[in-house]
Amino acid sequence: MNSYYNPVHTFQGPGSLAQLPELLQSLPKDQRRVLILAWSEGALRQPVFAGLLAENSEFEVRSLVFTASNPTVDQLFDAWKDTCEFCPHVVIGVGGGTILDVAKSLCCLYGCELNSADDLRRRIVAGDLKPAARWIGVPTTAGTGSEVTCWATIWDPERDAKRSLESKENYAWAAFVDPELAQGMPIKLAISSALDAVAHAVESYWARRTNAVSRALALEAIRTIMGQIDNLFSDQIEAHDAMARGSMLAGLAFSNTKTTACHSISYPLTMHYGIPHGAAVAMLLAPVLEMNVPVTSGMDRLLEALGAENAAGLKKRVSDLLERSGQPSTLKGWGVRRGDLTRLAALGITKGRADNNPAELKSEKIERMLNSIYE
Numbered sequence: 001m002n003s004y005y006n007p008v009h010t011f012q013g014p015g016s017l018a019q020l021p022e023l024l025q026s027l028p029k030d031q032r033r034v035l036i037l038a039w040s041e042g043a044l045r046q047p048v049f050a051g052l053l054a055e056n057s058e059f060e061v062r063s064l065v066f067t068a069s070n071p072t073v074d075q076l077f078d079a080w081k082d083t084c085e086f087c088p089h090v091v092i093g094v095g096g097g098t099i100l101d102v103a104k105s106l107c108c109l110y111g112c113e114l115n116s117a118d119d120l121r122r123r124i125v126a127g128d129l130k131p132a133a134r135w136i137g138v139p140t141t142a143g144t145g146s147e148v149t150c151w152a153t154i155w156d157p158e159r160d161a162k163r164s165l166e167s168k169e170n171y172a173w174a175a176f177v178d179p180e181l182a183q184g185m186p187i188k189l190a191i192s193s194a195l196d197a198v199a200h201a202v203e204s205y206w207a208r209r210t211n212a213v214s215r216a217l218a219l220e221a222i223r224t225i226m227g228q229i230d231n232l233f234s235d236q237i238e239a240h241d242a243m244a245r246g247s248m249l250a251g252l253a254f255s256n257t258k259t260t261a262c263h264s265i266s267y268p269l270t271m272h273y274g275i276p277h278g279a280a281v282a283m284l285l286a287p288v289l290e291m292n293v294p295v296t297s298g299m300d301r302l303l304e305a306l307g308a309e310n311a312a313g314l315k316k317r318v319s320d321l322l323e324r325s326g327q328p329s330t331l332k333g334w335g336v337r338r339g340d341l342t343r344l345a346a347l348g349i350t351k352g353r354a355d356n357n358p359a360e361l362k363s364e365k366i367e368r369m370l371n372s373i374y375e
Helices: 016-024 047-053 073-083 097-107 117-126 187-206 212-234 237-254 261-273 277-295 299-306 311-324 338-347 363-372
Strands: 009-012 033-038 060-065 090-095 134-139 151-156 161-166 174-177
Touching (some): 009 016, 009 237, 016 134, 060 073, 073 117, 090 097, 097 134, 097 151, 117 161, 187 212, 187 237, 187 261, 187 277, 187 299, 187 311, 212 299, 261 277, 261 338, 261 363, 277 311, 277 363, 299 311
Parallel strands (some): 009 174, 033 060, 033 090, 090 134, 134 174
Antiparallel strands (some): 151 161
16 A cells, blocks of 8 residues: 545644634634543643633633543543533543543544443444544644544453544544643653654554555654654753654654554553553564564664664663663563463454554564563
């Protein structure tokens, strides 16, 4: 496949969020119900959102704070129950990947009749949900790229599964990628988010569904992030701007290709051991790269962008970044039991991700890779 499509109107750079009210002005007078879904009450005090929520606002605006990480089917159902009577025309998601995934998911639920989380689960599995509202992505972390993709990850621990709510009609109306919103975030989150974006770009580059545009975007994303990631340790705005741009570029890249083995294998690590998603995929980058080298063209350009000569060099670079930011770089360090690796390997084959990897992925290979990053 060598085609590319992404319709998201993107605003990027320091201060770009200030353009949000102007965009909303283009809404028809009878379509101005706006829901602001935010990760914290503090986020709602940002001047742009405070202005929208003011009594003299020309929009009918409500807010909902969603504090959970890795949103579950039950939590999404609760958020829908809290907002379905308001039935917004636009949902603005303000936060990390969790918030953006919930925002875009809610847009596909308004107008549905749902009596329980099981009803919602069945609709997600059926894959027949279509957006009834538009959404706007305002990321406050730089890593997921969710603001420019059309799918959302919803976790289902009761069924030991990761769900994907997806519709090509559900790309964001707009994305405001303002690095000022990310400045001051904890260094652990800043580093793991940045490495998540690197994984998105790397996996887009070698995915079976890759294309020329995604590959070009992926290389630029990797160079942008890896060239400035060390400056996150001093909280430089230039570094946050680079992470925001790199994450957005990576999102644009994998919006057309999806991810591959790193993400597939990482899901049970996050679900069963609580390893932050960015750290989980980052640890898997080197072993998956080593597996994919023989079946990936242009690997020299990818390694050059990563600043590594080979998989061993990449493993050392990623491990150093994780450890400097105060988080483990091994599965043992995260508390994973070696005796669980066989089961985790079997759970690491995710449809749509494992079969998108250029090298065939089997549980035996996954277990070897998990052992390689165990300690």
